[in-house]
Amino acid sequence: MRKNVPLFPEQASTLAGEVDALYLTFLGISVFFGLLVAGLVIFFAIRFRRRSPDEIGRPEKAGILLEIIWSVIPLAILLIMFAWGAKVYVEAFRPPGNAVEYFVTAKQWMWKFQHPQGNREINVLHVPLGQPIRLTMTSEDVIHSFFVPAFRVKADVLPGRYTTVWFEASKVGTFHLFCAEYCGAEHSVMGGDIVVMNPADYELWLAGRDSGPSVVASGEELFRVKACNTCHRPDSATLAPILHGIFGEEAEFQDGSTQIVDENYIRESILNPTAKLVKGYKPLMPTYKGQLTEEEVLQLIGYIKSLASDATESQGTVPASGSPALDSDEG
Amino acid sequence: MSDTVTTPARRRNYLNADYGIKSWLLTQDHKRIAILYLVSITFFFVLGGVMAALIRVELATPLGDMVEPDTYNRLFTAHGVLMVFLFLIPSIPAVLGNFLIPLMIGAKDLAFPKLNLGSWYVYNLGAVLMVVALLRGGTDTGWTFYTPYSSTFADSEVILTALGAFVVGFSSIMTGLNFIVTIHRMRAPGLTWFRLPLFVWAHYGTSLIQILGTPVVAIAILLVAAERLLHIGIFDPALGGDPVLFQHLFWFYSHPAVYIMILPSMGVISELITAFSRKRIFGYKFVAFSSLAIAVLGFLVWGHHLFVSSQSIYAGLIFSVLSMLVAVPSAVKTFNWTATLYQGSISWQTPMIYALGFIGLFVIGGLTGTMLATLGIDMHVHDTYFVVAHFHYIMVGGAIMAYLGGLHFWWPKITGRMYSVFWSRISAGLIFFGFNLTFFPQFLLGYMGMPRRYHAYPEEFQILNVLSSAGATILGVGYLLPLIYFTWSMRYGERASDNPWGAYGLEWETSSPPPTFNFDEPPVVTTEAYDYLAMRDKRVA
Numbered sequence: 001m002r003k004n005v006p007l008f009p010e011q012a013s014t015l016a017g018e019v020d021a022l023y024l025t026f027l028g029i030s031v032f033f034g035l036l037v038a039g040l041v042i043f044f045a046i047r048f049r050r051r052s053p054d055e056i057g058r059p060e061k062a063g064i065l066l067e068i069i070w071s072v073i074p075l076a077i078l079l080i081m082f083a084w085g086a087k088v089y090v091e092a093f094r095p096p097g098n099a100v101e102y103f104v105t106a107k108q109w110m111w112k113f114q115h116p117q118g119n120r121e122i123n124v125l126h127v128p129l130g131q132p133i134r135l136t137m138t139s140e141d142v143i144h145s146f147f148v149p150a151f152r153v154k155a156d157v158l159p160g161r162y163t164t165v166w167f168e169a170s171k172v173g174t175f176h177l178f179c180a181e182y183c184g185a186e187h188s189v190m191g192g193d194i195v196v197m198n199p200a201d202y203e204l205w206l207a208g209r210d211s212g213p214s215v216v217a218s219g220e221e222l223f224r225v226k227a228c229n230t231c232h233r234p235d236s237a238t239l240a241p242i243l244h245g246i247f248g249e250e251a252e253f254q255d256g257s258t259q260i261v262d263e264n265y266i267r268e269s270i271l272n273p274t275a276k277l278v279k280g281y282k283p284l285m286p287t288y289k290g291q292l293t294e295e296e297v298l299q300l301i302g303y304i305k306s307l308a309s310d311a312t313e314s315q316g317t318v319p320a321s322g323s324p325a326l327d328s329d330e331g
Numbered sequence: 332m333s334d335t336v337t338t339p340a341r342r343r344n345y346l347n348a349d350y351g352i353k354s355w356l357l358t359q360d361h362k363r364i365a366i367l368y369l370v371s372i373t374f375f376f377v378l379g380g381v382m383a384a385l386i387r388v389e390l391a392t393p394l395g396d397m398v399e400p401d402t403y404n405r406l407f408t409a410h411g412v413l414m415v416f417l418f419l420i421p422s423i424p425a426v427l428g429n430f431l432i433p434l435m436i437g438a439k440d441l442a443f444p445k446l447n448l449g450s451w452y453v454y455n456l457g458a459v460l461m462v463v464a465l466l467r468g469g470t471d472t473g474w475t476f477y478t479p480y481s482s483t484f485a486d487s488e489v490i491l492t493a494l495g496a497f498v499v500g501f502s503s504i505m506t507g508l509n510f511i512v513t514i515h516r517m518r519a520p521g522l523t524w525f526r527l528p529l530f531v532w533a534h535y536g537t538s539l540i541q542i543l544g545t546p547v548v549a550i551a552i553l554l555v556a557a558e559r560l561l562h563i564g565i566f567d568p569a570l571g572g573d574p575v576l577f578q579h580l581f582w583f584y585s586h587p588a589v590y591i592m593i594l595p596s597m598g599v600i601s602e603l604i605t606a607f608s609r610k611r612i613f614g615y616k617f618v619a620f621s622s623l624a625i626a627v628l629g630f631l632v633w634g635h636h637l638f639v640s641s642q643s644i645y646a647g648l649i650f651s652v653l654s655m656l657v658a659v660p661s662a663v664k665t666f667n668w669t670a671t672l673y674q675g676s677i678s679w680q681t682p683m684i685y686a687l688g689f690i691g692l693f694v695i696g697g698l699t700g701t702m703l704a705t706l707g708i709d710m711h712v713h714d715t716y717f718v719v720a721h722f723h724y725i726m727v728g729g730a731i732m733a734y735l736g737g738l739h740f741w742w743p744k745i746t747g748r749m750y751s752v753f754w755s756r757i758s759a760g761l762i763f764f765g766f767n768l769t770f771f772p773q774f775l776l777g778y779m780g781m782p783r784r785y786h787a788y789p790e791e792f793q794i795l796n797v798l799s800s801a802g803a804t805i806l807g808v809g810y811l812l813p814l815i816y817f818t819w820s821m822r823y824g825e826r827a828s829d830n831p832w833g834a835y836g837l838e839w840e841t842s843s844p845p846p847t848f849n850f851d852e853p854p855v856v857t858t859e860a861y862d863y864l865a866m867r868d869k870r871v872a
Contacts, residue, residue, distance in 0.1 A: 019711050048674055048677050056610065159479065180714040187404070189787060
């Protein structure tokens with residue numbers, strides 16, 4: 001149990017202060033208008049109370065000016081709040097370029113995490129303080145939602161697609177992780193902890209356990225075991241496109257349409273290869289649907305992302321992708 | 332009714348025109364159909380209330396120790412489904428609207444009396460399907476039926492419950508159609524559009540939504556059924572579908588449905604405020620057109636339920652700004668009601684207490700709604716108790732307060748009897764206090780991060796949950812009282828005069844209760860709406 005029992009959640013991310021400032025400002029405006037209306041209603045109801053049974057009110061002409069004033073002022077305030085809210089939202093869903101990517105797979109009723117170094121955790125995620133962290137998330141069954149109140153971030157986790165969310169922890173401690181989208185019987189216990197550690201402690205924590213192969217190494221291994229490398233060769237584009245350096249670039253398809261290569265596109269190309277044929281290639285690739293777990297697909301994607309054209313480490317050079325949906329426009 | 336013997340001179344009215352069960356079940360009188368609806372929705376309100384009570388008892392402690400998690404999920408689903416589809420959506424339109432619209436426009440009945448009776452049977456058919464689903468164990472999807480949980484994973488009576496909602500939707504369409512035709516075609520001579528009571532304007536807007544929106548949710552329900560029964564991939568990605576598509580279809584109806592629930596209550600409040608201020612409403616046309624603006628804009632804001640659902644950022648921006656726009660006509664109404672009080676002759680009768688209470692609660696509900704429409708705030712409070720508190724302020728603090736206020740206002744007209752002033756004031760006070768104690772702590776819980784639909788929760792949320800459960804107890808008592816004194820008044824209440832409040836409106840010019848065809852002489856309207864001066868002059872003359 002948390003030490004204090006406040007009426008306000010802890011601020012433990014760089015975003016939290018911004019969300020709170022927005023909220024408290026809006027709350028102040030609301031309290032002002034709420035008290036204004038309530039005050040007027042109570043004052044009028046007393047001041048103009050009926051004094052004799054036959055009394056009627058004094059009618060007045062409707063004031064156009066008043067109507068305009070009390071339409072335009074709320075509208076102006078609301079538009080300002082909209083713009084401010086939009087700014088915070090766009091920031092919250094646009095990870096910075098130096099964000100480190102962690103993978104999240106949700107299922108009824110648990111959270112599975114994989115660190116870039118390869119460590120896996122269930123329902124607990126250890127993260128370093130002060131490091132922007134980007135989560136690429138998917139679900140194995142129904143819709144879940146990743147929610148850490150202390151970070152003020154939330155994003156739905158969908159089956160069959162990737163969503164992302166990012167945060168930079170600003171406070172060492174243990175914070176609630178909740179599933180915010182109703183997902184069945186054990187919804188309310190599908191939670192866990194986010195443990196924020198000082199970077200040095202985090203390194204120690206990582207070193208203290210057998211991490212297994214890194215995401216990229218696992219992906220590379222899969223790439224070989226599943227024989228992807230027989231066609232997708234680094235030196236020949238005869239049978240299949242070269243994958244080096246494609247991530248974040250534009251792919252052109254048979255029908256002339258194009259798409260930026262992102263996680264959702266690679267996922268689709270692995271599981272449903274004929275959905276979008278790259279220009280100049282025949283539909284030779286078999287589907288891998290049912291042959292890979294969600295984690296394995298993520299590892300393959302991690303590997304393909306690491307295949308930058310200069311073949312260096314990929315983390316941190318990955319272009320931040322745009323939207324929570326990563327805009328996979330299928331069909 | 333039973334007193335007809337002691338007062339033989341008492342005139343014929345719609346209640347004593349005929350007796351026997353058949354005269355009720357086959358009636359085509361809009362007033363009797365309103366009473367039939369009143370009985371049905373009251374039953375489901377009580378049933379939904381029992382579910383709410385069980386939920387609040389469970390949430391009094393952090394551990395899920397009273398019922399199983401699965402039972403809890405079925406409880407909140409039943410609470411939502413019953414309250415939304417079987418109580419709130421029909422409440423004001425099908426009871427008060429049905430009873431009053433013909434009276435207010437000086438007509439003998441609605442345009443299609445048989446369709447009106449049919450709508451009640453269709454409603455009950457849908458209700459029976461839902462009750463059967465409940466008796467077979469209930470549904471555990473939440474009233475929102477999100478896919479792919481509802482279409483592939485849930486192991487409960489999803490189809491039967493959804494089919495019930497599907498069928499009930501048709502009764503809503505029938506009522507809406509009837510109102511639109513009636514308002515267009517059957518207004519008394521001299522009753523121009525801008526002389527209509529605002530209650531009628533609000534119902535016109537509501538009817539538009541019912542007709543245009545309901546078919547979409549019907550389609551969404553059929554698609555879920557197709558996926559569940561025939562495994563056609565529509566929403567489940569495992570079958571090639573898109574899970575978020577359902578949310579778009581569902582909210583395309585269900586957000587406007589919120590306005591189906593709140594617009595009629597705004598109409599009621601406009602009537603109550605003018606009647607108990609004895610004064611023409613401030614800014615009649617602005618209030619009238621704001622109903623239409625809400626009805627139209629309400630169709631363009633559904634995406635604000637999907638800000639964190641993976642919807643693109645740009646869609647989020649557009650839905651956020653449109654949601655801000657829909658707040659403006661609501662603000663306009665609130666300010667006009669407040670201005671109407673100025674220099675009025677304000678009477679603190681029970682219906683007015685409800686109306687004034689409504690304004691306060693609606694302002695809180697509305698302002699927190701604009702907070703939720705703000706992207707940067709919603710991503711934190713979405714799917715938390717903040718949302719639960721917000722929509723209960725609108726649905727309970729708004730819609731039910733107005734429904735009860737309206738029922739207290741028109742009760743003498745409906746039954747010809749008065750109820751206890753003392754007990755009705757006590758109950759209005761209990762409801763106002765109990766409501767705030769129940770739902771205000773939930774705003775705090777939500778911002779602290781307690782997600783909705785949680786059967787168990789971390790200990791630090793307990794204090795606020797206990798306050799909420801305590802408030803719910805008071806609220807429950809507040810709701811029981813009207814059930815008792817209204818029932819009592821039907822037999823023992825003092826006889827009501829034709830116009831006990833001295834209010835303006837055609838419904839007050841006929842007798843209480845009205846005769847079967849509403850008016851002995853077809854009324855002719857010569858004055859503007861709420862023209863209390865002309866009304867007084869006429870009485871003096």
